Amino acid sequence: MPTFTDKGASLFLAPGIVPGFYGSVLTLLALVLAARSIWRGALRGDKGVGAASGAGDRAGLLRLAIAIVLCLVFAVGLIGLVPFWVAVALFVTSFIVIFEWQPGLGAGARVRPVGTAILQGMIAGLLVTYVFQEVFFVRLP
Amino acid sequence: MNVFDNLQMLGAAFASFASPMILFNVFWATLLGIVIGAMPGLTATMGVALMTTLTYTMAPNSAILVLICIYVGAIYGGSRSAILLNIPGTPASACSTLDGFPLARQGLAGRAMGISTTGSWLGTLFGTMCVALFTPVLGELSLSFGSYEFFWVAVFGIVIAGTLSGGDPLKGYIAGFLGLFVAAIGQETNHNFPRFSFGIKDLEGGIGLLPALVGAFGVAEVLQVMRGPAFKVVSSKVDSVIPRIGDIVRYWRTILRSGAIGTFIGIMPGLGEDTAAWTSYAAARRASKEREKYGKGSVEGLMAAETGESACVPGAIIPVLTLAVPGSAPAAVLLAAMLIHGLNPGPLLMVNTPEFLYQIVAMLIIADMTKLFFGLTLVKPLLWILLVPRERLMPVVFVLCTVGAFAITSRVFDIYVMLAFGLVGFVLRELKFPMAPLILGLVLGELLDKNLLRGLNLSAGDITPFFTRPISGIIAAITLLSILWSIPAVSRRVILLFQRV
Known part of the structure; x- marks a missing residue:
């Protein structure tokens, strides 16, 4: 060549x-x-900086792992598969529900937080889509 | 061009922004900037990057005005959470927590915010005056720069950002050269030869600066916030936020010193507002008669930090206009936005479009005045915004990052670039690699690439002109001295030597 x-x-x-x-x-x-x-x-010996030591670290790593998975599912899986506003609504709702989930609560006590999460997800989906597409004329994925 | 011509251009610039629609844009953009800055987890860089997407369809001047309002607002807004939560809203506000939060705990949150507003307003005003005064001079100087000088400007930017951006200089250099390396991906400019694209068509177009920035500053920030513990508002009672004239009169030396330091740090490539705040704070403490109050709620300390960081904003725009080299990470996005909108910052700016400089000066003054207005009026609503839990804020931020990465070129590939940079950026942050040199490397990659090859071609492979031309030699010497100074053994010996003498 x-x-x-x-x-x-x-x-x-x-x-x-x-x-x-x-x-x-x-x-x-x-x-x-x-x-x-x-x-x-x-x-000399095991002095890894990233080693998780306490319960706080483990909880932080779990939150991090969940956040990464949710972000990847939204950006790689949901976008293009369903309309953009639906993808946003699903992502925002599931993000809030998962991170605000408190074990041991009864079904009745969950209605309000889950309801507000769904409402915020819907509002975010519709508002982001409307503002970007109709006000700023930006193409959405 | 005489002073009268300059004033005429400044007047024309102000007149061009006197329309209801533009003023409406100024108001919402500055407010949004303050909100972005106030919320821990949202940074000025991210705000400017996201808004570059939103303002893509606007007229160039309106778009740059909106971005400057976001930038000015966000740097100021960071002090809100620094004072009330002890958590800096932006990295630039970290220094404000030292005295801002102790003041808030003493029941003086309102006074602290008043000092922050005054310092920030005066700092930006001081820096803006420097933009008007020094940009033409530096622009004139930059006209004598050739390929050899621009090569060293790029290397100097990486080295100085690596040395002074906090933490380990060695890791800073690595981050900077990693950024330069990433900028080399895609077709090079001389022969359109695709480098490191491995046959992937999308990679041949190169890595977009905005998706990379949104990833490194937005996605990485989302992950970092979600990993850390939740924050709680400590102080909710706010006294009067009206600034006291006495504070300005009493600390006028501190204000001038911090303004000068902030602007100078801004001019240095890639350093940014956090370095400006810390340096101004340290200088004020050294010169202070009330040194013992620092860290326990010193009005002077807070004033120094706020003035320094806000003076850095206009300072960081000076090298953007004269050399097309950013002074800070948000200024890097601003530079990218100027290029996207067809404005050509750089050595020829003062020759071809000198009026653009005065438009920038007018933009900075308008943004500064609007910031002052919101700083004095919108205290309570900003407190409510700080109460939004991260679990509800971060998914929306991630959605905005995705839209921001996609919108400029409408390529899904850019979303993947954003994700990759988000994950890599997060890991690098965890390993204490600074982000500013990485981003500066991405921005300066093309400048270095083009000028290294052009210089070698002109000298037929001889590298001596890189060291022997006067300006080139000076920048090379400063760069090498900066590297030597960052080696602890060397700097310790030099200090000892000076102490003996």
Whole structure:
């Protein structure tokens, strides 16, 4: 396969020069970071920064995992599958219901929070769709 | 061009914004900016990025005016939650919690908000004056910049953002070069050769700046807020928010010093409002006669932080206008919005469209005055907004992020870019990699790419002009000194040496 210089292009305009420069700098910085971590005792014992230790951390990680799953389901699954306002309403409602869910409550006590979640989901879906499409003339997914 | 011409252009700029529709836009945008800034989890960058989408169909000047109102409002709004919740609404307001919250606990929440309003108003006004005075001078200087100088401007931006954006400079440099690397994805400018696209057509178009920004600042923020513990409003009683003239008279030196520091930090590429606030606060504390009050509810400390961060907003716009290099993360979005709307910020701005500079000055003054109005009148409703639980706010924010990422080019691929940047941004934040250099890298990627190759081509591969041309050599030397200074062993020895001398 002919190279850029074979086709008469300048060697110094080759597309790989800049990524090569970035790659070299990143490799150098990564090596310094690795060496510094080892110098500071990264290989001595288990001192992982991200390790979940207490109950608060575990609850935080659970909330994070749920949020990621919900966001992915909305952005990758729901959008394009159903009308946009329906996708928004479903996402907002389920997000609120799941995160505000309190175990041990009776069915009667759940009517109000779930009802307001559904209402907020519907309002968000319709309002976002209307404002973006009709007021600001923005195309929606 | 003389002073009279400049004043004439400023007058014409004000006159061009004197229409009911534009003023209506100013009001809702500034208010929205304050609300975005006040809500923990919503940042100025995210607000400006989302609104870039909404203002896409507006006339260029109206769109930029709305974005500046959002930017000015959001930086100010962050102090509300800093004072009342002890949680900074935006990272820029973190410094305001030090004295704002203790004042609120002493039953002086209203006075604290009054000081915040005064400091913020004066800071933006000071910075705006600097925009009017220094942009033409810097614009003139930037005309002598060639490829070699622009290459170093880009590298300097990454290095200085990495060094001073808080935390570990090494991680800052890595984040910055990662941003530059991501900017290299897609067709390059000389031969349209697709780089790192792996045959995927969407990747050949490159990574859109706005989806990436919305992901790194919006989605990552949503995930971070949902991971952390819920916040509670501590203070609900508010005394008078009317600012006291005595505070301005008493602390005029602090106001001027913080305004100058804030504007200077703003001009430095990629640093932004949080660095401006912390630096102004530290300088005020060093010079203060009431140092012992700092951290326990010092009026002077709060004034310094607020003036510094708000002066940084106009300061960050100066390099956007003169070099097309952003001074902060929200300014990076503002730069992208200017390019989207066909406005061409950069060295030729003062030659081709000098009136645009005075339109920006008028926009900043209008936004600042509107901010003052809302700061004095809308205290109670803002308190209610702070009470919205995150479980009800964050899903709506995520929906807005999705719309924001999609709307500019109507590509579903941009939603995936947003998600990827959101997840990567979250992980990087957790590992204490700063976001500002990453975003600056994304913005400066094209500038560096183009000018490195152009410079090498002009010198037939000889790298000496990168170091031997006067301006290029100076920027290179400052860049290298910044890197050396960030190495603790080196900076410690230099300090010791100076102490001995």
